Amino acid sequence: EIDRLENRRRKFIADVSHELKTPLTTISGLVEGFKNDLIPENEKDRGLDLIDREAKRLIRLVNENLDYEKIRSNQIKLNKVSIHLHDMFELIEEQLFVLAREKGNKIIIDANEHDTVYADYDRITQILINIVKNSIQFTTGGNITLKARKTGKETVIEIEDTGIGIDTKEIESIWDRFYKADLSRTSSMFGEFGLGLSIVKQLVQLHDGNINVVSEKQKGTKFTIVFPNE
Incomplete structure (x- = not known):
């Protein structure tokens, strides 16, 4: 190791x-x-x-x-507040609309207007943008769907695409700090230096949440993030 x-x-x-x-x-x-x-x-x-x-x-x-x-180095301080997820998803869609359009993709929002998540506003924005940009990069002429649902104790966010998927052997490696995508692909898969998803996972953990991914080659990928409620 x-x-x-x-x-x-x-x-x-x-x-x-x-x-x-x-x-x-x-x-x-x-x-x-x-x-x-x-x-x-x-x-x-x-x-x-x-x-x-x-x-x-x-x-x-x-x-x-x-x-x-x-x-x-544990220098991140979170300022948690209740955030309306539908509004947050619309913000993400607005910021990444041009990028999605260039790949012929559509961003779909599936969330109740009243559902909230208890999180740091800037950091959850960073988490979602990282994942959605990744989904856009590896989807062409497809959909990226942002879903949310709330239970008594937690809020679940799902980001699902219809892209090329991730090889089963790569799933565990995508969280590694130094992981880089296959060089045959057009550009870095998870951030400029392969840090994107490593940062995402640690930010989710700082919120006492968890994140996982399931994927099937040529069918798509789904990230699921769970945040505890206030």
Whole structure:
């Protein structure tokens, strides 16, 4: 187990170096081009857009690592409140609408307008966006459904897609900090550095909740998150 984690740590450091170097090199090259007036007038808008996009990607990469370290060192403080799930789902749909449309996907909301969850607003937003973005990435021309139901003691949230699914042998690994998706896929499956679902799981556990996933290849994946009620 120690050897396995050490190998993943080394792979992670290599990934970090590569991921950070690429946008920094792009930004540096374009800035140099602007300073020396080497970029044609008709290419300047495109260059500025690329600088903006790569700078934002750098911020995402850094923030993802900072989040993980804060969670690991128990620096996250939760401010739990009652949150209306239907409103939260609509917010997620609004934020990810363009991303879903680009893949020909539809986000479906199946929740009672009166149902609430007792959670930290910012962190549950982070949890849901991470999972829904993952579902969108591996679904094409399908549906991502956000469901909620409430019992006497807990609130259950389900995020189900009709995508390509996760191989049975990979299910347990998706929660590992250094897990990376198959390189043959178009991009990182669970966050820029393979930290996304590791962060999600720890945030759910900080809420005294639990999360699990079931999946079938070429049929879809369902994440189930359970939060205790107030």
